[in-house]
Amino acid sequence: MKSTSLNTQLLINGDRLNQTISRLAEIGKLPDGGVKRIAYSQEDIVARNLVQNWMQEAGMTIKIDPAGNIIGRYPGKYPEAPALATGSHIDTVPCGGYYDGTYGVLAGIEIARVFRENHIFPNHPFEVIVFTDEEGSMIGSKAISGRVIKDPNYYRRPDGTDIFSCLEKIGGNWDNIAQARRSSKDIAAFVELHVEQGPILESMGKQIGVVEGIVGQRRFNITVKGSANHAGTTPMHLRKDALVAAAKVVLAVNQIGNTPGQQVATVGKMQLLPNAANVVPGWVEMSLDIRDLSSLHIDSLLQQLRLHLEEIAVETNTQIRLNPALHNEPALAEDYIQNAIAKVSEDVQLSYTYLPSRASHDAQELAQITDMGMIFVPSELGVSHSASEYTSPQQCIDGANVLLRTLLRLDATKSPTNHMPSGIL
Amino acid sequence: MKSTSLNTQLLINGDRLNQTISRLAEIGKLPDGGVKRIAYSQEDIVARNLVQNWMQEAGMTIKIDPAGNIIGRYPGKYPEAPALATGSHIDTVPCGGYYDGTYGVLAGIEIARVFRENHIFPNHPFEVIVFTDEEGSMIGSKAISGRVIKDPNYYRRPDGTDIFSCLEKIGGNWDNIAQARRSSKDIAAFVELHVEQGPILESMGKQIGVVEGIVGQRRFNITVKGSANHAGTTPMHLRKDALVAAAKVVLAVNQIGNTPGQQVATVGKMQLLPNAANVVPGWVEMSLDIRDLSSLHIDSLLQQLRLHLEEIAVETNTQIRLNPALHNEPALAEDYIQNAIAKVSEDVQLSYTYLPSRASHDAQELAQITDMGMIFVPSELGVSHSASEYTSPQQCIDGANVLLRTLLRLDATKSPTNHMPSGIL
Numbered sequence: 001m002k003s004t005s006l007n008t009q010l011l012i013n014g015d016r017l018n019q020t021i022s023r024l025a026e027i028g029k030l031p032d033g034g035v036k037r038i039a040y041s042q043e044d045i046v047a048r049n050l051v052q053n054w055m056q057e058a059g060m061t062i063k064i065d066p067a068g069n070i071i072g073r074y075p076g077k078y079p080e081a082p083a084l085a086t087g088s089h090i091d092t093v094p095c096g097g098y099y100d101g102t103y104g105v106l107a108g109i110e111i112a113r114v115f116r117e118n119h120i121f122p123n124h125p126f127e128v129i130v131f132t133d134e135e136g137s138m139i140g141s142k143a144i145s146g147r148v149i150k151d152p153n154y155y156r157r158p159d160g161t162d163i164f165s166c167l168e169k170i171g172g173n174w175d176n177i178a179q180a181r182r183s184s185k186d187i188a189a190f191v192e193l194h195v196e197q198g199p200i201l202e203s204m205g206k207q208i209g210v211v212e213g214i215v216g217q218r219r220f221n222i223t224v225k226g227s228a229n230h231a232g233t234t235p236m237h238l239r240k241d242a243l244v245a246a247a248k249v250v251l252a253v254n255q256i257g258n259t260p261g262q263q264v265a266t267v268g269k270m271q272l273l274p275n276a277a278n279v280v281p282g283w284v285e286m287s288l289d290i291r292d293l294s295s296l297h298i299d300s301l302l303q304q305l306r307l308h309l310e311e312i313a314v315e316t317n318t319q320i321r322l323n324p325a326l327h328n329e330p331a332l333a334e335d336y337i338q339n340a341i342a343k344v345s346e347d348v349q350l351s352y353t354y355l356p357s358r359a360s361h362d363a364q365e366l367a368q369i370t371d372m373g374m375i376f377v378p379s380e381l382g383v384s385h386s387a388s389e390y391t392s393p394q395q396c397i398d399g400a401n402v403l404l405r406t407l408l409r410l411d412a413t414k415s416p417t418n419h420m421p422s423g424i425l
Numbered sequence: 426m427k428s429t430s431l432n433t434q435l436l437i438n439g440d441r442l443n444q445t446i447s448r449l450a451e452i453g454k455l456p457d458g459g460v461k462r463i464a465y466s467q468e469d470i471v472a473r474n475l476v477q478n479w480m481q482e483a484g485m486t487i488k489i490d491p492a493g494n495i496i497g498r499y500p501g502k503y504p505e506a507p508a509l510a511t512g513s514h515i516d517t518v519p520c521g522g523y524y525d526g527t528y529g530v531l532a533g534i535e536i537a538r539v540f541r542e543n544h545i546f547p548n549h550p551f552e553v554i555v556f557t558d559e560e561g562s563m564i565g566s567k568a569i570s571g572r573v574i575k576d577p578n579y580y581r582r583p584d585g586t587d588i589f590s591c592l593e594k595i596g597g598n599w600d601n602i603a604q605a606r607r608s609s610k611d612i613a614a615f616v617e618l619h620v621e622q623g624p625i626l627e628s629m630g631k632q633i634g635v636v637e638g639i640v641g642q643r644r645f646n647i648t649v650k651g652s653a654n655h656a657g658t659t660p661m662h663l664r665k666d667a668l669v670a671a672a673k674v675v676l677a678v679n680q681i682g683n684t685p686g687q688q689v690a691t692v693g694k695m696q697l698l699p700n701a702a703n704v705v706p707g708w709v710e711m712s713l714d715i716r717d718l719s720s721l722h723i724d725s726l727l728q729q730l731r732l733h734l735e736e737i738a739v740e741t742n743t744q745i746r747l748n749p750a751l752h753n754e755p756a757l758a759e760d761y762i763q764n765a766i767a768k769v770s771e772d773v774q775l776s777y778t779y780l781p782s783r784a785s786h787d788a789q790e791l792a793q794i795t796d797m798g799m800i801f802v803p804s805e806l807g808v809s810h811s812a813s814e815y816t817s818p819q820q821c822i823d824g825a826n827v828l829l830r831t832l833l834r835l836d837a838t839k840s841p842t843n844h845m846p847s848g849i850l
Contacts, residue, residue, distance in 0.1 A: 198658030215657070219702060231691035231714050232640070232783035233623030233807065236682045243692055247675035254669045257661045266656035267668055268702045270695065277644060277693045277712035277750075287702035289656050325702075358657035382658065 010114060012404055014397035017110045020054065021396065024090065024106065025098040034387030035098060039091035039133035040157070040166040047090050048170060051105060051130060058112035060128065065180040067143030068132040068172030074112045076125035081416035082188035084122065084407050086111070087129030088362060089140070096135075097389025099379075099396075104193040105130050107400035114404065123416040124188055126407065131362040132170065139163070141365035143180035183369050189410055190366040191337060191373040193403040195391050197359050199382025207398055208345045208352035209376030210338050214364040215264075215291040215356050216298055216330035222249060222267075222309075225319040228274055228282025239280050243272060245316035246284035252308040253288055256301045262356055263292035263301060288322070293330050293356045331364035337373030337410065344405040350398050359384075375402055435539060437829055439822035442535040445479065446821065449515065449531065450523040459812030460523060464516035464558035465582070465591040472515050473595060476530060476555060483537035485553065490605040492568030493557040493597030499537045501550035506841035507613035507795075509547065509832050511536070512554030513787060514565070521560075522814025524804075524821075529618040530555050532825035539829065548841040549613055551832065556787040557595065564588070566790035568605035608794050614835055615791040616762060616798040618828040620816050622784050624807025632823055633770045633777035634801030635763050639789040640689075640716040640781050641755035643723055647674060647692075647734075650744040653699055653707025664705050668697060670741035671709035677733040678713055681726045687781055688717035688726060713747070718755050718781045756789035762798030762835065769830040775823050784809075800827050 027050065028036045028043035037043040048070060052062050055072035063071045073083065088104030108128030115126065132140030137155050142148045149155070152174060155163035164174045196202075201209050226242030250267045257265030266289045273283040288305075292298045306322065313320045338354065345352040355376065357363075363374050377399035380390040452475065453461045453468035462468040473495060477487050480497035488496045498508065513529030533553030540551065557565030562580050567573050574580070577599055580588035589599045621627075626634050651667030675692045682690030691714045698708035713730075717723045731747065738745045763779065770777040780801065782788075788799050802824035805815040816824075 196658070197655065198660070199663055200660060203663065217657070229807075230622065230784065230809065231693050232642070232689065232716055232785075233621070233809070234689070235623070235625060235687075236679075236689055238624055238628070238807070241679070241691075243675055243695065244679045247672035247679075250668055250672035251676070254661075254666070254672075262660075264657065264659070264661055266666075266703075266705055268656050268697075268704045268706060269700050270668065270697055272693075272695055275694050277714050278691075279693050280691055281693060289702050291657055359655065360657075382654070382663070384655065384658070 010118065010404060010408070012110045012114050012397065012400045014393065016113070017106060017400055018393045018396055020106045021098055021103060024050065024102055028092065030095060030387065032387045034095045035092050036094055036096070037090065037092040038094065039136055040169055044091050045170060048130065051090060051109070054109050055112070055128065058109050059116040060112050064171035065143065066173045066176035067140050067180040068167050068170035069140045069144065069180065070130035072109065072112065072128040074115055074126040075121060076416065077121045077123045078416035079125065081124045082184065082186050083125040083127040084410055085127040085129055085187050085190045086192060086403060086407065087127070087131060088192055088194060089131045089134035091133055091135050093135050093385045095387060096385055097387060099195040099389055099391050100197065100384055101134055103195055103391070103396060107193050107403055110400055111404045111407065122408065122411040124411055124414070132172065134362055138360070138362065138365065141362035143177050144182050145365040145368040146181035147365065147368065148177055187370045188414055189337060189371040189373065190363060191375065191403060191406055192361055192363040193375045193399050194361060195384065195389070196376040196379045197384035198379065200355050201353065201376060201378035202380065202382065204353055205351070206353040207350040207378070207395065208341070208402055210341045210352055210354045211333050211357045211374035211376055212338065212354050213293045213330055213332035213356055214361055215293050215358050216295050217289065217291045217326060217328040218298055218302070218324070219326035220288040221323045221325050222286050222288055223321045223323070224249065224284040226282050229280040231278045231280050234280055240317045241280050242284040242318055243281035245312055245318040245320060246270065246286060248312045248316065249286070249309060249320065252305060252312065256305050261292065261297060263290065263297060264358055265290045265301070291358050293332065295330055331367035331372065333373045334371040337371060340406050340409045341373060341375055341402060344402050344409055348401055348405065350402065375399055375406065435543065435829060435833065437535045437539050437822065437825045439818065441538065442531060442825055443818045443821055445531045445535070446523055446528060449475065449527055453517065455520060455812065457812045459520045460517050461519055461521070462515065462517040463519065464561055465594055469516050470595060473555065476515060476534070479534050480537070480553065483534050484541040485537050489596035490568065491598045491601035492565050492605040493592050493595035494565040494569065494605065495555035497534065497537065497553040499540055499551040500546060501841065502546045502548050503841035504550065506549045507609065507611050508550040508552040509835055510552040510554055510612050510615045511617060511828060511832065512552070512556060513617055513619055514556045514559035516558055516560050518560050518810045520812060521810055522812060524620040524814055524816050525622065525809055526559055528620055528816070528821060532618050532828055535825055536829045536832065547833065547836040549836055549839070557597065559787055563785070563787065563790065566787035568602050569607050570790040570793035571606035572790065572793065573602055612795045613839055614762060614796040614798065615788060616800065616828060616831055617786055617788040618800045618824050619786060620809065620814070621801040621804045622809035623804065625780050626778065626801060626803035627805065627807065629778055630776070631778040632775040632820065633766070633827055635766045635777055635779045636758050636782050636799035636801055637763065637779050638718045638755055638757035638781055639786055640718050640783050641720050641723055642714065642716045642751060642753040643727070643749070644751035645713040646748045646750050647711050647713050648746045648748070649674065649709040651707050654705040656703045656705050659705055665742045666705050667709040667743055668706040670737055670743040670745065671695065671711060673737045673741065674711070674734060674745065677730060677737065681730050686717065686722060688715065688722060689783060690715045690726070716783050718757065720755055756792035756797065758798045759796040762796060765831050765834045766798060766800055766827060769827050769834060772830065773826055775827065798831070800824055800831065
C-alpha cells in the first residue's frame with residue numbers, strides 16, 4: 001500500500017472514464033441522441049450487467065441488496081471499518097442524456113480502477129452504489145435509509161407492473177426490502193458526484209460545486225373558488241373572477257421566490273373551470289412548489305404567502321385554499337465534507353462555489369443514515385433530462401478527480417475504527 | 426279602428442301572456458325544470474308549430490322565409506307601409522330557462538291578440554319574427570341582415586348535420602337564403618323585448634332597461650412564450666416564466682376592464698405547457714374578450730393594453746402576442762326608440778335605466794338594416810342559460826306593456842309612407 005502523500009498526487013484516467021460514459025450511453029440510445037433507460041427495463045438490465053462487469057474488473061466484489069441496489073465493494077485496509085461510499089443511478093427519464101446519474105456511478109468505478117492499478121487500499125472499504133429507480137420512486141436509496149413505504153401498491157409502475165416482479169428482474173426481493181437498510185455503522189460517509197442540472201456553475205464560471213445540501217421541497221395544491229358568470233353580462237364590480245385571484249396568487253408566489261434567499265417558488269400547473277372565452281372563470285386549481293435548504297425559511301415564506309392569500313381572497317371576493325401535497329425535509333451536507341471538497345478543489349486548482357442542490361438525489365436519503373456530501377460539475381446551459389444534456393470530457397475528469405481526492409482525504413482523516421470525523425482536516 | 430288616445434290606455438292580458446310562457450316551457454322541459462329546445466330539434470319543431478298556431482289565432486298571417494324564420498304579420502292600416510317589427514327566438518341552449526328569447530316572441534304574439542280583440546289596426550303592419558338558431562349560428566337574423574356566410578360548411582351542426590337538411594326541416598331552403606334579406610323599406614323599426622340575462626336592473630332596483638345598444642365584442646388569443654425549465658434547479662433570476670407573465674396579463678386585462686366606462690374585459694380561458702408542478706411554465710395561451718358600446722373606446726383600451734403587454738414582456742423576458750379571433754362591431758339602438766321606451770315607462774310608472782346589452786341578440790343583426798331598439802326586464806340574480814333563470818310574472822307583464830306602448834308610440838309618430846322617424850315624439 002502506498003502512502004497518503006503519494007495518494008494526493010493520484011489522478012483518474014480521464015479518457016477511460018469518458019469512454020465508459022460513451023459506452024453506457026449506447027444502451028438505450030434514442031434516434032435524437034438522447035438515452036432512454038427506464039428503471040427495470042431491458043435496457044436498464046443490460047446496463048446493470050455491464051456496470052457489474054466493470055466493477056468486477058476494477059477489483060470490486062458485488063452484492064445486490066433486496067431493493068436491487070448494486071453495491072460494488074473495494075476492500076479497505078480495515079475490513080471491519082465502515083465503508084466510504086459513493087454512487088448514483090444509471091436509470092434515466094424517458095428522454096434523458098448521458099450524464100445524469102451515470103456520471104457519478106462511472107466516476108466511482110474509475111476510482112476503484114485507479115486504486116487497483118496503483119495497489120492502493122484505503123483504510124475504509126470503498127463502495128460504489130448503483131441505486132434503483134432514482135428517476136421514479138427512489139426505492140433504492142429509500143430502502144437503504146429505511147424509508148420505503150410499506151404498501152407495495154405505492155410502487156406500482158405507470159404501466160401497471162407491480163414492484164414484486166420489478167425487483168425480481170434485477171435481483172431484488174420486495175419481501176426482504178427492510179434488510180436493505182444500512183446505518184452509519186457500515187457507511188462512514190457518502191459522497192455523490194453529479195452533474196448540476198442547473199445553470200449556476202456555468203453562469204458563475206465555476207468548475208466545481210460544493211453542495212451545501214439538498215433543498216427541502218413542499219408541494220401544495222391551491223384552489224380558488226369564485227363564481228362562473230357570463231363574460232358579457234356580468235359587470236366588472238359584480239364578478240368573483242377566480243382567475244384574477246389566481247393571477248394575484250401566481251405573482252405572490254413569484255414575489256416570495258424573489259425575496260432575499262436561495263429559495264425557489266413555482267406555480268407550474270394550472271387548470272380553469274369552465275375554461276371558456278365567454279365565461280368568467282369560477283374555479284382555478286394550481287400547484288405550488290417551494291424549495292429551500294432551510295425548513296424554517298420555507299415555513300416563514302409560507303407564512304408570508306398565507307397572509308398574502310388571505311388578502312387576495314378578500315380583495316377578489318373568492319375563497320382560496322392551500323392543501324399540502326408533498327413535504328420533503330432538506331438534507332444538509334456535513335460541513336467537514338463540504339470543507340474537504342473545497343480544499344481538494346483548491347489543491348487541484350479548480351474554481352468552486354457553494355450551492356444548494358435544488359433537484360432530488362439519492363444522497364438525500366443517504367443523509368438520513370450517515371454523513372453526506374455532494375459534488376457538482378457544470379451542466380451546459382443548465383439543461384438536463386434532455387438529449388442535449390452536456391458536460392464536457394474535461395469537466396467530467398475534473399469532478400472525478402475531486403471525488404477521488406475527497407474520498408482519500410476523508411479516508412485519511414476519519415478513523416477507520418470510529419466513524420465520527422476527527423475534526424482535523 | 427280606435428283612436429291613438431284610446432290606444433295609449435291599452436294593456437296586454439298578463440295572465441294570458443304568462444300562461445303561454447309556461448305552456449311553451451313544457452316543450453323540451455328537463456327533469457331539473459330547465460328547458461332543452463335546441464334549434465332544428467324535434468322540440469324546436471313542435472314549439473314552432475305551437476307558436477304558429479298562436480299567431481294565426483291572433484289574426485296574423487304566417488310566412489316562413491328561406492332561413493326558416495317565422496314571420497307572423499298583423500295587418501296595418503297602410504298595407505304597403507314598412508312593418509313595425511318585434512320578435513326574438515324560441516330555441517334554447519342545452520340547459521336553458523323559460524324566458525330567454527321565448528318571452529319576446531310570446532309578448533309580440535300577445536300584442537297581436539290585444540290588437541285583434543280591440544279591433545285595432547296600427548298604421549304600419551305589425552310583425553312578430555321568430556329567428557332561427559339564435560343560440561347557435563344566428564343564421565335567422567343574419568339572413569335578414571344579408572350577412573350569412575356563403576360557405577354552408579360554416580353552419581354544420583356540432584353533431585355533423587348539414588345546414589341544408591336543418592333548414593329543410595323547418596321550412597327553409599339554403600339555396601334561396603339570400604332572399605331572406607330585408608331592408609328598412611319593409612321594416613320601419615325593430616324593437617326586441619328580452620330578459621336582461623345580467624344583474625344590473627335587479628341590483629339597481631329598476632323595472633325596465635332601455636337598451637342603448639348591443640356592445641361590440643373583440644376576442645383575441647394571447648400567447649406568452651417563455652422558457653420551460655426545472656422548477657427546482659432554475660434560480661428565480663434566470664427564469665423566463667410564461668405563467669408569471671400571463672398572470673400580469675390577466676391583471677392588466679382586469680385593470681382595463683375596471684377603468685371608468687361600461688366595458689367588460691375577461692380572460693376566461695388559459696392553457697399552460699408543459700403544465701407540470703415541477704416545471705417552470707414555458708408557454709401560456711389565453712383568451713381575451715372585451716366588449717363595449719363604443720368601438721373607439723375598445724380601440725383605446727386595446728391600445729393601453731398593448732403598451733402594458735410590451736412592458737410585461739420586457740419585465741418577464743418573454744414574448745407576448747395578441748392575435749385577433751373575433752371582431753363584432755357595436756349595434757346601437759336609435760335614440761328616438763330609446764326615448765320612446767323611456768317615455769312609455771314613465772307613462773306607465775315603471776322605473777327604468779339606460780344600459781348596454783353585453784350579450785348578443787338578433788336585434789344586433791336587425792340594426793344592420795333598420796332602426797333598432799331593445800327593452801330589458803330584470804333577470805333574478807342575473808342568472809341566464811340555466812334552469813334557474815327567472816323573471817316574475819309581473820315583470821313579464823310590465824315589459825310586454827312597455828313593448829306594446831312603444832310600438833304604438835312609434836306607429837303614431839313614424840310616417841307610414843316614409844320610414845324615417847318624424848322627430849316628433
